[in-house]
Structures are given as structure tokens and as C-alpha cells.
Amino acid sequence: MVVVVKCKKCGEEFPSKLVQTANEEALKKFTFQSNNEICLSCGQQSSYSLNDYFWKL
Numbered sequence: 001m002v003v004v005v006k007c008k009k010c011g012e013e014f015p016s017k018l019v020q021t022a023n024e025e026a027l028k029k030f031t032f033q034s035n036n037e038i039c040l041s042c043g044q045q046s047s048y049s050l051n052d053y054f055w056k057l
Contacts, residue, residue, distance in 0.1 A: 001055045001056065001057055002015050002016075002056050003016045003055060003056075004053070004055075005048050006052070007044055008046040008048075009039065009044035010042040012039060012042070014037075014040045014041065015040075016035075016037060016053055035047065035048050
């Protein structure tokens with residue numbers, strides 16, 4: 001499984017730069033203030049919170 005995020009500008013899902021954790025429980029325990037990601041489709045840089053990330057098979 002891959003941790004992905006949805007671009008706030010174009011809506012495309014892309015793989016996060018976060019280090020992939022062993023499981024979803026580990027991701028839930030991970031904390032951070034905000035994280036900048038750059039969309040691979042449109043190049044938009046946005047700040048994302050933990051709730052913006054999700055697992056994708």
C-alpha cells in the first residue's frame with residue numbers, strides 16, 4: 001500500500017513523499033504540524049495535514 005494525497009488544485013492523487021510506514025496504525029500515530037507536497041501532475045505546492053493523507057492499494 002502507498003500513502004497518497006489529493007492535489008488541492010487539480011484533484012489528482014499522487015504518492016506522498018512521507019516515508020511509507022509499515023501499516024495504517026503506524027500512520028495514525030504519526031504526528032506533524034503540516035507537510036508541503038508538490039503535485040506530480042500540475043506542479044502545485046500545497047501544505048497538507050495528517051487528515052489529508054490516505055492509503056491506496
